[in-house]
Amino acid sequence: MTLMTLSNNDYINSLVERWGSYSNSTNVAWLNQLRSEALHCVNKLRMPTTHMEAWRFTDLSSLAKLSFPEALLFPRDQLSELARFFLSESESEYRLVFIDGHYVAELSQIDSSEKIIQGNLSSLILSHNQIISSHLGKLAEFQDDLFTALNTAFIQDCACVILPRNVSIARPIHLLFISTQSETTSYPRCLVVAESGSHATIIEDYVATNENVYVTHSVAEFFLADSAKINHYRIQRDSNQAFHIANHVVSLSASSYYAGVNITFGAQISRFSQRIELGGEGAECSIEGFTLITGQQLADTHTFIDHMKPQGKSRQIHKCIADGSAHGVFNGAVMVRPHAQQTDSAQMSRSLLLTDKARIDAKPQLEIFADNVKCSHGATVGQLNKEEIFYLRSRGISESVARNLLTYAFGGEVIEHIAVPSLKAQLEETVLLRTQIA
Amino acid sequence: MIDQNSKTLLEVRDLHAKVSDVEILKGVNLTVKCGEIHAIMGLNGSGKSTFAKVLAGHPGYQVTAGSVSFDNQDLLSLEPEVRSRNGIFLAFQYPIEIPGVANSQFLRLAYNTNQLSRGKEELDPLEFDDFVREKMQLLEMNVDFLDRSVNEGFSGGEKKRNEILQMALLEPKLAILDETDSGLDIDALRIVASGVNKLTNKDNAIILVTHYQRLLDYIVPDYVHIMESGRIIKTSGKDLAKELEVHGYDWIKADQLAKSTESSI
Ligand SMILES: Nc1ncnc2c1ncn2[C@@H]1O[C@H](COP(=O)(O)OP(=O)(O)O)[C@@H](O)[C@H]1O
Numbered sequence: 045m046t047l048m049t050l051s052n053n054d055y056i057n058s059l060v061e062r063w064g065s066y067s068n069s070t071n072v073a074w075l076n077q078l079r080s081e082a083l084h085c086v087n088k089l090r091m092p093t094t095h096m097e098a099w100r101f102t103d104l105s106s107l108a109k110l111s112f113p114e115a116l117l118f119p120r121d122q123l124s125e126l127a128r129f130f131l132s133e134s135e136s137e138y139r140l141v142f143i144d145g146h147y148v149a150e151l152s153q154i155d156s157s158e159k160i161i162q163g164n165l166s167s168l169i170l171s172h173n174q175i176i177s178s179h180l181g182k183l184a185e186f187q188d189d190l191f192t193a194l195n196t197a198f199i200q201d202c203a204c205v206i207l208p209r210n211v212s213i214a215r216p217i218h219l220l221f222i223s224t225q226s227e228t229t230s231y232p233r234c235l236v237v238a239e240s241g242s243h244a245t246i247i248e249d250y251v252a253t254n255e256n257v258y259v260t261h262s263v264a265e266f267f268l269a270d271s272a273k274i275n276h277y278r279i280q281r282d283s284n285q286a287f288h289i290a291n292h293v294v295s296l297s298a299s300s301y302y303a304g305v306n307i308t309f310g311a312q313i314s315r316f317s318q319r320i321e322l323g324g325e326g327a328e329c330s331i332e333g334f335t336l337i338t339g340q341q342l343a344d345t346h347t348f349i350d351h352m353k354p355q356g357k358s359r360q361i362h363k364c365i366a367d368g369s370a371h372g373v374f375n376g377a378v379m380v381r382p383h384a385q386q387t388d389s390a391q392m393s394r395s396l397l398l399t400d401k402a403r404i405d406a407k408p409q410l411e412i413f414a415d416n417v418k419c420s421h422g423a424t425v426g427q428l429n430k431e432e433i434f435y436l437r438s439r440g441i442s443e444s445v446a447r448n449l450l451t452y453a454f455g456g457e458v459i460e461h462i463a464v465p466s467l468k469a470q471l472e473e474t475v476l477l478r479t480q481i482a
Numbered sequence: 483m484i485d486q487n488s489k490t491l492l493e494v495r496d497l498h499a500k501v502s503d504v505e506i507l508k509g510v511n512l513t514v515k516c517g518e519i520h521a522i523m524g525l526n527g528s529g530k531s532t533f534a535k536v537l538a539g540h541p542g543y544q545v546t547a548g549s550v551s552f553d554n555q556d557l558l559s560l561e562p563e564v565r566s567r568n569g570i571f572l573a574f575q576y577p578i579e580i581p582g583v584a585n586s587q588f589l590r591l592a593y594n595t596n597q598l599s600r601g602k603e604e605l606d607p608l609e610f611d612d613f614v615r616e617k618m619q620l621l622e623m624n625v626d627f628l629d630r631s632v633n634e635g636f637s638g639g640e641k642k643r644n645e646i647l648q649m650a651l652l653e654p655k656l657a658i659l660d661e662t663d664s665g666l667d668i669d670a671l672r673i674v675a676s677g678v679n680k681l682t683n684k685d686n687a688i689i690l691v692t693h694y695q696r697l698l699d700y701i702v703p704d705y706v707h708i709m710e711s712g713r714i715i716k717t718s719g720k721d722l723a724k725e726l727e728v729h730g731y732d733w734i735k736a737d738q739l740a741k742s743t744e745s746s747i
């Protein structure tokens with residue numbers, strides 16, 4: 045079995061070599077089973093190459109050289125330095141903190157009441173074995189996806205949020221993944237189970253203490269039962285040297301609603317793949333993406349909205365600002381299956397190129413197999429609007445200020461929709477800083 | 483008001499300009515003194531908006547000949563933002579929408595930029611809010627327009643009021659109002675006109691571009707110019723607009739034709 049000629053696949057091999065020492069610790073049979081199945085797939089799968097349609101623009105050969113080990117535990121006496129990543133509503137946020145992949149109870153802030161069940165996998169797996177075992181790994185299929193398989197094989201811990209029936213949580217739940225160590229690989233995992241009629245806001249936040257090189261392979265699974273409602277803010281603000289490969293799957297039952305905002309600022313190469321299954325009648329999703337990249341960054345967003353049942357509704361807007369020599373990729377697939385009559389779907393992708401060297405590849409992909417549907421999509425790629433610039437200049441505003449203002453406005457629109465004030469303010473500041481070219 | 487002793491604000495001589503290689507302005511001459519109100523009338527496509535945009539410095543238009551001096555300075559060598567700070571203001575025929583930029587933010591930025599360039603004091607958001615609300619009252623504008631994106635989703639008339647609001651904030655020496663009357667109902671027209679009238683004084687001047695007499699009932703011009711094919715072909719007092727209303731543009735043409743045949747004899 046060692047006929048791997050491609051150096052790419054050495055990456056998988058050297059990660060797998062460490063698997064034994066890393067993850068033999070659990071004594072939960074089903075989890076061991078899940079992991080070894082995933083490992084089996086890892087061994088069969090190959091690193092994606094740019095010859096594959098889904099990875100055309102995203103060349104992972106530089107990642108293939110970086111088979112970093114898992115991180116050591118973060119020094120306990122330095123924990124207090126990390127409080128700066130908390131939201132300023134920290135008094136009122138629920139928080140699960142993972143440092144370099146390891147859960148840190150000291151920084152977390154969880155509710156022990158029965159209203160909401162949250163915590164890391166190891167602390168919940170015995171008390172909530174039934175619900176966790178029936179969900180974990182059930183959405184994020186790993187048979188054909190190397191990175192989902194890797195993450196699943198390496199599950200050591202997981203951020204779990206379980207919302208019981210009809211429970212509505214006003215305080216945001218902050219799943220905070222902090223990277224502190226250079227040359228490490230982490231496998232963050234999130235599981236959200238929203239039982240029927242429940243409602244919560246989840247912030248999945250990837251931050252870094254330094255401009256380190258490290259690799260994140262993350263997977264998140266969200267289950268929304270009938271009439272559940274989840275607001276999800278996913279913020280990827282990794283170091284600009286990092287690699288971030290993420291898979292997110294959402295399953296929507298009847299009349300449930302998923303509203304997601306996905307922000308991409310960091311990583312030299314990032315890939316965010318999202319699949320949303322509208323598996324119940326009248327399910328609805330609204331997703332907004334905003335990518336702001338510069339230098340040599342590449343950010344690839346692949347979304348797949350799957351209308352499986354009648355009367356589903358989906359709204360999607362994806363925006364990308366590429367500065368420097370950055371490269372943005374957006375592939376937005378929408379599928380309407382034969383029984384999904386009266387589907388109402390709208391997708392829009394808008395991109396802004398700030399330099400001649402920046403590049404955007406945006407592609408909508410509609411596959412419609414039902415006849416009574418309303419589907420629209422559109423894509424624009426452009427520079428700043430010359431008439432808008434002139435209008436501002438005609439009021440005395442200098443050209444550079446006008447450009448900055450318009451660039452900010454382009455991205456600010458998505459940030460505007462974030463309902464957690466301190467998070468919104470932080471992101472506004474980042475966008476402002478990054479769009480102010482003197 | 484005409485006062486032969488007041489100083490010349492704008493002097494346009496034989497101005498030629500083209501856009502996408504088509505010559506639109508073919509030798510415009512115009513002199514505007516402080517305190518004066520000039521109306522420029524003419525059929526659609528005669529070059530009125532082009533003239534206005536060339537004065538404001540739109541980069542899409544290329545001046546090929548002629549000169550413009552404004553306040554004793556060569557206007558054509560200045561960037562649009564400098565022209566604005568020096569006192570040129572264009573109220574656009576079609577004000578552009580700018581999604582994502584709050585109107586209040588835009589108005590304050592424009593105001594403060596101009597204040598700064600005139601060595602005057604800037605206003606912080608709270609102070610500006612009071613100040614702009616006062617100006618909005620003058621135009622009977624709803625303050626809700628502050629929170630919206632610049633012109634986004636504004637009706638035609640609301641956009642025009644927003645233009646005049648900017649004029650009120652920037653206090654230009656020369657305001658060029660390009661068809662500010664179109665899209666306004668009669669009440670709005672009266673409000674906008676009275677706003678403009680309050681802003682005029684002996685030290686500034688206005689160029690009104692319009693093709694209706696209607697506006698000129700409210701803002702009475704000292705001169706009426708007729709533009710055709712990129713030139714001003716006739717200049718007269720305010721009664722010209724009335725005659726035009728009665729006889730139509732063909733009457734001017736016939737009149738011009740008569741003159742040119744006379745002179746060629
Ligand atoms: N960007 C442009 N490209 C080509 N022709 C133009 C452009 N802008 C204006 N024109 C032409 O210039 C002429 C004058 O237009 P304009 O100045 O808008 O006239 P008015 O304001 O008097 O109606 C018209 O024939 C118009 O078609």
Ligand SMILES: [Mg+2]
Nearest residue numbers: 530531575661
């Ligand atoms: Mg016009």
